[in-house]
Amino acid sequence: MKKKLFGICLVLTLILTACGNAKVEEKGEVDKEIETTTQENKSNDSKTVEKETKVAETEEKTEEKTQDEKLSIYLSGPEAMMKKLETSFEKERGDVVDFLLMSCGQVRNKVWTEKEAGNIQADIVWGSDPMLFNKLDNEGLLATLNLENEKYIDESIKAESDNYLMVNERYVTLMYNSDNISDCPKSYEQLKNEKYANKVVMADAGQSATAFSIASCIYQIENNDINYFKGLKDNGIKLSKSNGQVPSLIIEGQFDVGVGPHDAFVRLTKKAKKEGYEIPLKLVWPEEGAIAIRRPMGIIKDENRSEENQKIAEEFVNFMLSKEAQKITEQFGFVSVRNDIENTYLPKDVKKQLIDWNKATECEGEFKKAYEEIF
Amino acid sequence: MKKFSNKLNIRSVKKCFNTSNIVFLILSILIVLLFLYPIMMIFKNGFIVDGKFTPEGYIREFTNKNTWIALLNTIKMAFGVLFITWFLGGSLAFLVERTDYKYKKIINLFVFLSFCIPSYIISVSWIQIVSRGGYIHRILKLIYPSINYSFNTYSLLATTLVLSIHLYPLVFFGIRNALKKSSISLNDAGRLLGGSKWHVFLKITLPLILPSFVSVGLLVFSRTMANFGVAAQLALPAGISVLTTGIYKAMSELDITTQSVLSVILILTSMSIYWVMNSYLNKRNFFFEDERKEKKHNKNIFSLGKSKVFVNVVVSIYFILTFILPLISLTISSFTKRWGLKLKLENLTLRNFEILFFENEFFKRALFNSIIFGIVSSIIAVSLAVVIVYFYKTNKNRKASFIYKVASLPLAVPNIILAVGAIFAWINLPIKIYGTKWIIIFTYIMLFVPIIIKQVKGLADNIDDSMDISAKTLGIPILGRIIKLFFPMIKKGVFSGIAICFLIALREIPISLLLYAKGNETLGVMLFTIQSNAYGLEMTSAVSIIVIIISIVVNIVVKKIGVRRAGL
Numbered sequence: 001m002k003k004k005l006f007g008i009c010l011v012l013t014l015i016l017t018a019c020g021n022a023k024v025e026e027k028g029e030v031d032k033e034i035e036t037t038t039q040e041n042k043s044n045d046s047k048t049v050e051k052e053t054k055v056a057e058t059e060e061k062t063e064e065k066t067q068d069e070k071l072s073i074y075l076s077g078p079e080a081m082m083k084k085l086e087t088s089f090e091k092e093r094g095d096v097v098d099f100l101l102m103s104c105g106q107v108r109n110k111v112w113t114e115k116e117a118g119n120i121q122a123d124i125v126w127g128s129d130p131m132l133f134n135k136l137d138n139e140g141l142l143a144t145l146n147l148e149n150e151k152y153i154d155e156s157i158k159a160e161s162d163n164y165l166m167v168n169e170r171y172v173t174l175m176y177n178s179d180n181i182s183d184c185p186k187s188y189e190q191l192k193n194e195k196y197a198n199k200v201v202m203a204d205a206g207q208s209a210t211a212f213s214i215a216s217c218i219y220q221i222e223n224n225d226i227n228y229f230k231g232l233k234d235n236g237i238k239l240s241k242s243n244g245q246v247p248s249l250i251i252e253g254q255f256d257v258g259v260g261p262h263d264a265f266v267r268l269t270k271k272a273k274k275e276g277y278e279i280p281l282k283l284v285w286p287e288e289g290a291i292a293i294r295r296p297m298g299i300i301k302d303e304n305r306s307e308e309n310q311k312i313a314e315e316f317v318n319f320m321l322s323k324e325a326q327k328i329t330e331q332f333g334f335v336s337v338r339n340d341i342e343n344t345y346l347p348k349d350v351k352k353q354l355i356d357w358n359k360a361t362e363c364e365g366e367f368k369k370a371y372e373e374i375f
Numbered sequence: 376m377k378k379f380s381n382k383l384n385i386r387s388v389k390k391c392f393n394t395s396n397i398v399f400l401i402l403s404i405l406i407v408l409l410f411l412y413p414i415m416m417i418f419k420n421g422f423i424v425d426g427k428f429t430p431e432g433y434i435r436e437f438t439n440k441n442t443w444i445a446l447l448n449t450i451k452m453a454f455g456v457l458f459i460t461w462f463l464g465g466s467l468a469f470l471v472e473r474t475d476y477k478y479k480k481i482i483n484l485f486v487f488l489s490f491c492i493p494s495y496i497i498s499v500s501w502i503q504i505v506s507r508g509g510y511i512h513r514i515l516k517l518i519y520p521s522i523n524y525s526f527n528t529y530s531l532l533a534t535t536l537v538l539s540i541h542l543y544p545l546v547f548f549g550i551r552n553a554l555k556k557s558s559i560s561l562n563d564a565g566r567l568l569g570g571s572k573w574h575v576f577l578k579i580t581l582p583l584i585l586p587s588f589v590s591v592g593l594l595v596f597s598r599t600m601a602n603f604g605v606a607a608q609l610a611l612p613a614g615i616s617v618l619t620t621g622i623y624k625a626m627s628e629l630d631i632t633t634q635s636v637l638s639v640i641l642i643l644t645s646m647s648i649y650w651v652m653n654s655y656l657n658k659r660n661f662f663f664e665d666e667r668k669e670k671k672h673n674k675n676i677f678s679l680g681k682s683k684v685f686v687n688v689v690v691s692i693y694f695i696l697t698f699i700l701p702l703i704s705l706t707i708s709s710f711t712k713r714w715g716l717k718l719k720l721e722n723l724t725l726r727n728f729e730i731l732f733f734e735n736e737f738f739k740r741a742l743f744n745s746i747i748f749g750i751v752s753s754i755i756a757v758s759l760a761v762v763i764v765y766f767y768k769t770n771k772n773r774k775a776s777f778i779y780k781v782a783s784l785p786l787a788v789p790n791i792i793l794a795v796g797a798i799f800a801w802i803n804l805p806i807k808i809y810g811t812k813w814i815i816i817f818t819y820i821m822l823f824v825p826i827i828i829k830q831v832k833g834l835a836d837n838i839d840d841s842m843d844i845s846a847k848t849l850g851i852p853i854l855g856r857i858i859k860l861f862f863p864m865i866k867k868g869v870f871s872g873i874a875i876c877f878l879i880a881l882r883e884i885p886i887s888l889l890l891y892a893k894g895n896e897t898l899g900v901m902l903f904t905i906q907s908n909a910y911g912l913e914m915t916s917a918v919s920i921i922v923i924i925i926s927i928v929v930n931i932v933v934k935k936i937g938v939r940r941a942g943l
Contacts, residue, residue, distance in 0.1 A: 206624040252715030253508020375614035
């Protein structure tokens with residue numbers, strides 16, 4: 001019996017060890033494309049050689065960093081993009097950052113729960129919505145940023161505070177399943193039309209930070225009239241837990257129409273093309289305009305942070321505004337905040353709808369209560 | 376005189392430091408730090424509004440209509456699941472233990488395998504099967520191309536059904552164990568006195584196993600109330616809220632006060648039901664006899680007679696619907712390039728598994744962590760639970776009752792709340808383990824101890840107290856009594872408890888999701904992250920298939936070390 005037991009344990013251990021040692025190779029087409037872009041950018045940068053020498057020196061120092069010593073970054077976004085950014089940033093510095101990838105809502109929950117518990121564990125937070133950053137800023141929890149690339153940031157996309165920055169922009173669109181319907185809705189208003197009854201999906205503002213931004217903006221477009229959401233509910237709209245799920249649910253055929261950000265559409269289309277299949281997903285720019293969602297980033301104030309880590313944190317924030325990093329995010333569907341990178345995603349004739357965050361914060365309580373009543 | 380008073384002092388000090396008091400002291404410290412402190416932190420946070428200590432948060436939530444709707448939905452769902460699982464688990468257990476049904480082994484196997492499928496995976500397969508674009512729709516479309524298919528995939532009823540399918544094995548295990556142990560000689564007596572089989576069943580068998588129904592029902596009830604994943608998957612999209620989803624929403628809206636108050640409401644509701652059921656259990660006792668004698672009484676089991684065929688058909692349909700179909704659906708989906716694409720050969724691929732095994736480092740880490748966290752936490756939880764049950768059984772006083780009750784508390788606390796409590800309790804000194812793997816392991820221990828206590832308590836109740844008293848009189852120390860006398864009599868419950876806890880660790884989402892840091896991800900985190908990212912249900916299905924296979928392997932391993940006899 002003991003022998004048998006030992007045998008079973010041995011087999012399990014071997015399986016686990018084998019599993020743990022399997023080599024990782026990841027070279028997708030998108031990745032290769034980005035690598036090329038990165039290399040091109042680098043060759044254009046006159047400071048690269050100098051930087052690399054510095055980096056080689058720091059690399060030795062940072063190589064032995066334990067997990068506790070590394071910079072902890074809470075972020076949301078596509079995994080492949082984050083991996084690319086991490087590799088790119090660490091190529092020059094060694095293994096100095098730890099990415100903790102979550103959804104937008106999770107980033108918000110985790111940061112806020114830790115804040116309430118009295119100790120935010122992250123050094124840098126990237127993702128969620130400006131409302132979280134405004135709250136953190138008001139409580140004096142964000143460090144002031146020293147942005148080297150500030151002159152490149154599009155003036156209209158700059159954050160309201162000096163203590164956080166906007167890294168990217170994306171737009172809310174209407175999506176539909178081209179196999180199931182030919183007559184797609186052209187505006188948010190049309191989603192209440194009876195012919196789309198029980199066929200519409202959008203992310204739940206109660207679960208997703210980005211969805212809350214979208215709902216707040218639609219609420220503003222509708223002149224703070226909550227009846228719009230009542231109409232949607234009466235028309236049988238269903239709520240997904242995240243925006244990323246919306247295009248998936250439409251492709252799967254569960255729903256015919258949805259409201260979601262364009263970057264997910266871009267990535268899904270690229271993936272389908274790469275893997276050689278077609279997806280019945282089409283995009284429509286709403287008549288009311290494309291709601292712009294921005295992804296903020298900030299450094300959490302921490303007096304106990306070592307000078308070295310503070311420097312790396314600042315370097316990371318500046319890296320995210322560099323052409324190299326912005327190009328990487330652009331490949332994954334996000335719009336750059338730099339004025340020297342063209343916006344290839346938003347058609348010129350489509351109006352950009354901006355969220356008035358001051359107004360959104362003002363009406364937050366009222367809107368939340370009314371939204372909760374309906375859903 | 377001095378000598379005498381010194382002797383008296385030494386004696387009273389010695390008396391104070393007797394084994395029982397030392398065990399009580401150690402247990403109290405552990406229980407307070409591990410169980411009471413995190414839960415108390417949740418209660419405390421309900422009173423904090425904008426940094427001030429005030430009852431405003433409680434008043435606001437108690438006067439909010441939505442809170443009551445969520446509470447009502449939670450209770451409706453919990454009772455629905457309770458009755459369905461009682462019926463399903465009880466019927467199957469009776470079929471296996473008290474009838475001459477031919478394929479008992481198949482039932483045992485399918486029930487356990489059903490338990491191996493995580494609840495959110497069942498909800499995923501539910502969506503894959505019944506939703507628009509799902510397999511039923513696709514088949515109907517082949518027959519009627521212009522069909523306007525409509526099915527209410529997202530509802531409270533769907534949540535109740537999925538949770539029932541997931542939780543009925545708990546009832547099955549519990550009732551089967553009770554039936555195995557309940558005295559057949561009483562049934563014999565009933566039959567000899569002229570009672571019909573049904574009369575004997577209703578008047579003798581059922582009352583004997585009723586405490587088991589209540590005990591395991593309590594577990595089902597609390598797990599249903601605590602469930603978040605299925606409710607979030609199937610009820611929230613339709614705008615239906617239960618307390619756990621309300622808590623999650625409050626968390627998303629950065630409202631820690633509401634989150635804490637809703638948690639307190641949930642805890643209090645669960646505790647009230649727990650108290651009612653427990654007071655019933657305290658008035659009842661099992662009647663057991665040696666299992667070996669049972670085998671001689673095979674003649675007394677119910678004969679299915681002509682209804683054999685009917686029972687076979689019903690059982691087959693049941694397992695096809697609740698186990699085979701979901702499994703087929705998951706398997707097919709795991710091989711598709713993208714779930715939702717037409718089922719053609721060109722749309723099938725092995726790529727999903729290739730990514731998981733050879734490219735995705737996250738998956739390998741998550742798999743390793745889930746196994747290690749599951750093993751470590753269930754072993755520690757078992758050790759604690761056994762000592763707690765022993766202490767409660769042998770010291771029926773207030774001290775023991777306090778420890779037992781506090782250790783059972785997490786049963787009424789949703790996992791998501793345990794995680795929040797853990798953050799508040801263990802993010803700062805004296806126990807600063809937030810961000811390490813230990814916070815997940817400690818929270819798992821919190822979750823597992825009451826489950827193992829439930830598994831063990833029923834068996835422990837049947838051990839005559841005189842045995843322990845005799846051993847004590849013979850001078851056997853407490854550790855010896857626990858290891859050599861108590862443990863062998865409850866080991867079956869312990870092994871089944873470990874197996875259940877390990878399987879929970881393999882698929883648990885909310886705790887690890889809230890507490891993980893880089894390097895500590897689990898399979899639950901992996902599944903949740905996959906669903907949130909660009910991968911569709913195909914990748915979720917691939918991970919699910921792997922989780923199910925591991926669960927089956929674990930089952931085989933556990934059986935090899937003797938759990939089969941424990942009722943798994």
